């Protein structure tokens with residue numbers, strides 16, 4: 001409160017979390033940083049096994065925070081259900097459960113933010129799939145893992161940092177990226193368990209790597225098509241870090257019923 005004058009504070013938001021109340025002050029500031037052109041561009045294919053595989057063939061491991069914290073989480077769940085409804089003990093057990101959820105969501109957020117910043121800083125142009133996570137989560141068997149992977153969060157942060165560092169972010173049409181051959185464009189049908197892409201044209205490679213190259217190709221053609229390296233590709237408009245949080249909060253609440261106390 002000593003650093004900023006009242007006129008600089010544009011919004012104040014009160015947030016209740018499992019571990020207490022927070023006050024967020026939204027300050028008007030121009031957050032744009034000039035960093036060197038890297039001369040590098042990539043396409044990203046997100047997955048369950050790997051968090052993403054890029055078009056250069058580099059894969060980033062999936063941290064799977066929920067899977068790792070699940071034992072503790074289940075224990076906290078059981079403790080709540082064992083306590084008498086309306087009792088003080090049950091209230092306490094619920095607070096602990098809330099904190100466990102909070103920890104996992106913070107781990108996910110931290111991972112998504114750091115990774116997104118790193119990807120944006122080391123590339124001039126980043127292409128990724130315009131995924132409809134909500135539809136994918138409807139597939140019950142995969143829902144937990146998909147929520148755990150927090151791609152959506154990652155994507156929103158990519159777009160935010162794209163804006164901050166003046167990089168291009170392109171969301172491409174996701175249809176059939178894993179089936180298409182990047183080199184000749186032929187559709188090579190494969191099930192989820194087929195890990196290798198093998199095409200008649202002689203192209204044999206990891207399926208995720210192939211998909212990332214297809215995504216990269218689609219991204220490039222978008223850039224060539226529109227002929228702009230400007231802000232039109234950054235769909236964020238005027239977005240602040242607090243807005244990112246708000247968007248994600250809404251998304252998480254509508255998708256992830258498991259963590260009510262993010």
Ligand SMILES: [Zn+2]
Pocket residue numbers: 181182183184185186199200201202203
């Ligand atoms: Zn081919």
